[in-house]
Amino acid sequence: MAPHSIRTIGDPVLKQKTVEVTKVDGALVKLVDDMFATMYDAPGVGLAANQVGVQQRFFVYDYDDRPGVVINPVIVESRGEAEFTEGCLSVPGLSWEIVRPAEIHVKGYDLDGNELDLELDDYAARVFQHEIDHLEGRLLVEHLTDEQRKEARKALRELRMRDAGPLPEPELAVGRLRLR
Ligand SMILES: [Zn+2]
Numbered sequence: 001m002a003p004h005s006i007r008t009i010g011d012p013v014l015k016q017k018t019v020e021v022t023k024v025d026g027a028l029v030k031l032v033d034d035m036f037a038t039m040y041d042a043p044g045v046g047l048a049a050n051q052v053g054v055q056q057r058f059f060v061y062d063y064d065d066r067p068g069v070v071i072n073p074v075i076v077e078s079r080g081e082a083e084f085t086e087g088c089l090s091v092p093g094l095s096w097e098i099v100r101p102a103e104i105h106v107k108g109y110d111l112d113g114n115e116l117d118l119e120l121d122d123y124a125a126r127v128f129q130h131e132i133d134h135l136e137g138r139l140l141v142e143h144l145t146d147e148q149r150k151e152a153r154k155a156l157r158e159l160r161m162r163d164a165g166p167l168p169e170p171e172l173a174v175g176r177l178r179l180r
Contacts, residue, residue, distance in 0.1 A: 002041035003034035004052035009091045009139060009156065017137040018050050018057040021071050024111060028056075032069050032111060035060045044089045046127045048134030051090055059131035063123060070116060073108035073132050084126045088140050094155055098143045100129050 007013050021028065031054065039047040039060055048059040058071040080102030087095035103121040106128055110116055120128055130140060141152055 002038040004038045006038065006042065006047070006051050006089050007053055009141065011090075013050050013053050013055070014090055014134070014139055015137045016050065016055060018048075018055050018135045020057050024071070024113060029111065032058075032060060036062070036067065039089075042089050046131045047089065048131045050134060050137070057135050059135065061127055061131065063127055069111045070106070070128070070131075071109040071111065073106055073116075073128070073135070075104050075106055075129070075132060077105040078129075079103045082122075082126070084123075086126065086130060086140055088130070090134075090139060091141060091156075093159065094152065096140070096144055096148050096152070098140060100126065100143070104129060106132075 031049075035047050035049070035052060038052060039045075039062065045063045046059055046061040049056045057073070058069060059073070060069050061067065078101035081099055082102035083097050083099050085095050086098045102125060103119070104125045106116070106118045106120060108116045118128075133140070133142075141149070144152055
């Protein structure tokens with residue numbers, strides 16, 4: 001069983017901006033290990049700390065068998081535009097075609113305190129943007145077009161009825177969520 005349960009849409013922790021990590025200690029290393037286990041169990045290719053209820057600015061990822069941790073990531077530059085089918089472990093079972101910048105320049109730190117300075121494109125750029133969004137308190141549903149948003153509301157309603165869980169109404173219609 002996964003060490004953590006993954007928070008899903010409607011959980012307020014997903015809408016809060018995370019705070020910078022100031023110290024890498026044993027507790028953080030253990031948390032990172034547990035997050036990898038949780039991500040592999042899901043399975044997923046990325047997991048941000050607040051998806052397991054931890055308000056700290058870091059995420060783990062593993063795509064193309066390249067696992068890593070990025071602490072205090074910042075996108076310093078982004079270029080172009082690309083469309084990808086994107087899903088999220090916190091919005092289970094749903095995915096959408098989402099437009100985001102095609103290339104990004106990211107800075108941050110790894111678990112050993114080494115500075116990371118990465119030029120990413122294609123899938124890597126997508127994974128990093130998605131996870132950094134989480135750390136800012138943004139879910140992928142905030143990138144939907146009006147049409148997609150309508151469908152999303154319906155799908156989320158159905159999902160909620162099926163689970164009969166206590167998910168509050170997702171705030172998909174808020175004005176500031178309009179991306180472009
Ligand atoms: Zn996600």
